[in-house]
Amino acid sequence: MTQLAASLPMSARRLVEAVVSAQSGAPGSDTFDVTDPATGDVIAGLMDAGPAHGERAVDAAAEMFPAWAATAPRARSEILRRTYDLMISNSEGLAALMTWENGKALPDAEAEVAYAAEFFRWFAEEAVRTDGQYGQAPNGASRTIVTQHPIGVAALVTPWNFPAAMATRKIAPALAAGCTVVLKPAAETPLTALAIAHLMRDAGLPDGVVNIVPTTRPGQVVDSWLADARVRKLSFTGSTNVGKALLSRSADRVLSTSMELGGNAPFVVARDADIRVAVREAMVAKFRNGGQACTAANRFFVHSDVYEQFATAFEDAVVGLRLGHGLHPRTQIGPLVSTRAVAGVQEWVERAVHSGGHVSVRASLPDLPGAFFAPTVIRDVPADAAVLQEEIFGPVAPIVRWSEDDELLAAVNGSDLGLAAYVFSGDLAWALRTAERMDAGMVGVNRGVVSDPSAPFGGMKQSGIGREGAREGLRAFTETQYLSVAWPANA
Ligand code: NAD
Numbered sequence: 001m002t003q004l005a006a007s008l009p010m011s012a013r014r015l016v017e018a019v020v021s022a023q024s025g026a027p028g029s030d031t032f033d034v035t036d037p038a039t040g041d042v043i044a045g046l047m048d049a050g051p052a053h054g055e056r057a058v059d060a061a062a063e064m065f066p067a068w069a070a071t072a073p074r075a076r077s078e079i080l081r082r083t084y085d086l087m088i089s090n091s092e093g094l095a096a097l098m099t100w101e102n103g104k105a106l107p108d109a110e111a112e113v114a115y116a117a118e119f120f121r122w123f124a125e126e127a128v129r130t131d132g133q134y135g136q137a138p139n140g141a142s143r144t145i146v147t148q149h150p151i152g153v154a155a156l157v158t159p160w161n162f163p164a165a166m167a168t169r170k171i172a173p174a175l176a177a178g179c180t181v182v183l184k185p186a187a188e189t190p191l192t193a194l195a196i197a198h199l200m201r202d203a204g205l206p207d208g209v210v211n212i213v214p215t216t217r218p219g220q221v222v223d224s225w226l227a228d229a230r231v232r233k234l235s236f237t238g239s240t241n242v243g244k245a246l247l248s249r250s251a252d253r254v255l256s257t258s259m260e261l262g263g264n265a266p267f268v269v270a271r272d273a274d275i276r277v278a279v280r281e282a283m284v285a286k287f288r289n290g291g292q293a294c295t296a297a298n299r300f301f302v303h304s305d306v307y308e309q310f311a312t313a314f315e316d317a318v319v320g321l322r323l324g325h326g327l328h329p330r331t332q333i334g335p336l337v338s339t340r341a342v343a344g345v346q347e348w349v350e351r352a353v354h355s356g357g358h359v360s361v362r363a364s365l366p367d368l369p370g371a372f373f374a375p376t377v378i379r380d381v382p383a384d385a386a387v388l389q390e391e392i393f394g395p396v397a398p399i400v401r402w403s404e405d406d407e408l409l410a411a412v413n414g415s416d417l418g419l420a421a422y423v424f425s426g427d428l429a430w431a432l433r434t435a436e437r438m439d440a441g442m443v444g445v446n447r448g449v450v451s452d453p454s455a456p457f458g459g460m461k462q463s464g465i466g467r468e469g470a471r472e473g474l475r476a477f478t479e480t481q482y483l484s485v486a487w488p489a490n491a
Contacts, residue, residue, distance in 0.1 A: 008100065008327065011093025019194035020044050023214075032216045034191055037103035037335045038325040038370035046190060049215040051224040054182070057211035061153045061180040062230040064208035069150045069178035073128045080124035080172055082203035087117035087196070094195060098163055099326035101189045103334040103370070106326055108289050115451060116164035116196075119172040119469070122453040126474050127176035136487075143485040148478040150178030151256060152232030155225040157218070157246075158193065159238045160186035160337055161292045161393075166237045166260075167193045169457070169468045171200075171210060177477035179233070182211045184221055188337055190214035226250055233477060236260065237294075240417065240462050247465075258466035258476045260294070260458060262391045263419030266412045267297035267448075268402075268434065270425035271305040274446075278424040279313045281448030282397075285422055287321065287375060288449075290333050291395040292341075294463075295420040295442070295450055299381075299388050300399040301408055307401050311379060315361040318397070321375050324366045333363075335370040336394060342371050345394030348387060349376060352398050357381035363395075383411040391417070405434070413439045418460035420450050441467070 023046055030048040035041060047053075068076070087094060095109035102109070133146040154174045158166040167183060174181050185193040190212070197212050215221045225231045226249050236246055237260040250257050267285055269278045285297035302310045326334030336342050353359065357378040365374050375395035381388065383400045388411075392398075402408040412421065421440035425431040428445070435443040441459040442450040451457060456467035466476050 009092050009096050011090060012096035012100065015090070015093050015097050015195040015198065016044055016191060018198050019191055020046065022198065023047050023194070032187065034101050034188075036100055036370075037188075037337055038368060040369065043100055044191060046214050048217070049213045049221060050217060051220050054184075054213050054215075054221040054224045055228070057182040057213050058153060058225060058228050058230055060208035060211050061182050064206060065150075065153055065180045068175075068180050068206070068209050071178070073130055076175060076178065077124045077127035079200070079204050080120045080127060080175060083196075083200050083205070084117050084120035084124060086199040086203055087113060087120065090199060091117070094164065094192065096327065097195055098189070098192045099334065101191050102160060102163055103326050103337060104289050105331045105334045106329070107332075108334075109326070112162055112164050115453070116162075116168040118453040119165070119168040122469070123172035123176040123474065126173070126471065137484075140487065140489070142487050145483040145485065147481055147483075148177075148475070149481055151477050151479050152179060153230050154179045154181045154233040154235060154477060155222065155231050156181050156183040157222055157234070157236045157238065158183065158185050160188040161289060161294070163189035163192035164196060167196060169453075169473070170235045170237075171196075173468070173473040174235070174477045175209065177474050179477045180209045182213060182225060182231075184213050184215060184218060187214065187216045187218070222246065223249065226253065226255065229253070232256065234258070235476065243464070258468070259464040260468060261419075261462060261464045262417055263294040263296070263459065263463055264298045264389065264391055264415045264417040265295055265420040265422065265440070266438070267300045267422040268408065268412065268424065269300070269302040269306060269310050270423070270427070270430065271303040272426035273306065273424035274426060275306060275309050275313060277446060278310060279317055281422070281424070281444075281446070282314055283317050283448075285444070285448030286397050287333060287395055290336060290373075291375075292336065292393050296393070297397070297422060297448070298392055300397055301383075301402045301411065302399055304401050304403045307399075311360070311377070311399055314397070314399075315377050318375050318377050319361050319363055321363045323363065323372055323374070325368060325370075333375065333395060335368075335372045337371065339371045341394065342373050345373050345392060345396060348390065348392050348394070349378065349396055351387040352378050352381050352385065352396075355382060355385035355387055357385070357398060383407070389415055409434070409437050415439075416462045419458075419463035420444065422448060
């Protein structure tokens with residue numbers, strides 16, 4: 001264990017010990033290592049689940065479904081609320097654990113724990129807001145009662161970039177709706193989801209309601225779930241390519257699916273924007289989580305009149321970014337998730353330069369062996385460069401010049417993806433008009449963050465299907481049923 005890992009808070013170690021010892025009783029001999037991406041050191045060995053383990057998880061979820069669905073909304077709500085309290089009281093340990101396995105800087109991990117916990121608080125409140133409709137058929141011959149039912153066992157699949165929030169954004173609404181779940185976290189970061197499930201047990205959640213299945217064989221485990229008639233919902237967050245493959249496999253059983261997929265967010269700066277605010281928010285929109293966010297600003301469109309002013313101030317801020325081990329108190333940006341990710345981002349930079357852009361600044365790399373990539377700004381990338389169609393998923397900021405509204409919108413909307421977008425302008429009416437014309441499920445107006453548990457998170461086009469968070473997040477785990485009741489005229 002490295003010196004830094006040795007200085008982890010006891011609370012983080014205790015969480016790891018608890019999840020590893022809970023796993024050690026599980027049948028099966030294969031194991032896999034979870035490693036620290038900043039050093040390559042092994043954090044823990046976990047049982048590597050195969051389809052048989054996945055099936056046992058569905059057995060447990062299916063057995064518990066009738067009892068959990070019948071549990072009073074207030075009782076379900078209180079378990080969710082206690083989980084929120086436990087995540088907050090354990091936030092130091094959870095954040096350190098997440099940094100350890102994911103690499104992200106501790107302030108990013110702390111912010112994620114707070115955000116992830118909020119899904120339990122929000123859906124604890126939503127769990128008791130059950131509603132329906134009672135109506136009269138137009139001809140008066142029947143009454144109509146419309147209700148929502150929990151859809152059943154839900155299969156949840158989550159990525160490594162937000163190991164806590166992507167799990168709680170699905171678990172909390174599923175449980176609030178009365179569903180039980182099986183969840184497959186990414187193999188890079190399974191400990192955070194296991195730690196949250198551990199806290200849920202402490203909050204009073206009965207065994208079998210939430211079943212976490214870590215595996216290095218995602219295709220095998222998830223395929224077994226898609227083929228299992230007891231599984232009634234797939235909620236997936238990850239890349240568009242894997243999402244498309246799962247959608248086509250879900251077609252066989254006409255499975256209800258929710259898809260939160262990749263992004264290619266434009267960050268638009270108008271000539272009347274407050275440049276100080278735009279640069280401050282650009283640093284958040286681009287470099288939060290080291291650029292490994294589906295909502296990360298992926299393409300900067302800056303009006304010609306303020307191009308130089310914005311680019312220079314942005315470059316000054318980027319050069320000053322401090323990289324290091326995520327647990328180090330001065331670190332602002334940790335490593336990428338793997339050395340493979342570093343190679344992918346490097347290739348992206350080379351292609352952007354090949355298309356006509358030029359690297360204007362790079363921050364300094366730390367003296368560590370891990371998967372680090374220096375934050376980089378690339379100026380003068382042509383608006384039609386093919387490379388702007390791709391998700392960078394790293395700390396690289398390509399800047400494009402624009403001057404006409406229509407030309408800007410053609411470039412912004414010329415992508416198959418449509419998750420987040422950002423608009424900066426001193427003219428709110430222009431900003432709103434521009435936002436409305438953008439193919440994006442979420443638009444930040446003069447701010448660089450769009451995520452909020454009370455707002456519907458999701459994308460247009462190939463960025464996904466459905467929304468998470470808000471009321472809509474709960475509806476994704478329910479089926480609508482209506483009763484048509486005879487209403488004889490003279491009864
Ligand atoms: P990924 O698609 O490689 O993996 C996501 C999950 O799918 C992981 O759990 C992985 O193990 C699993 N998986 C991989 N191959 C599979 C298969 N054949 N069958 C079943 N499951 C499989 O994505 P990633 O690299 O972990 O995450 C990054 C991507 O996720 C980016 O594209 C990012 O934009 C996207 N993302 C989207 C959102 C959103 O809310 N829209 C949020 C976070 C991340």
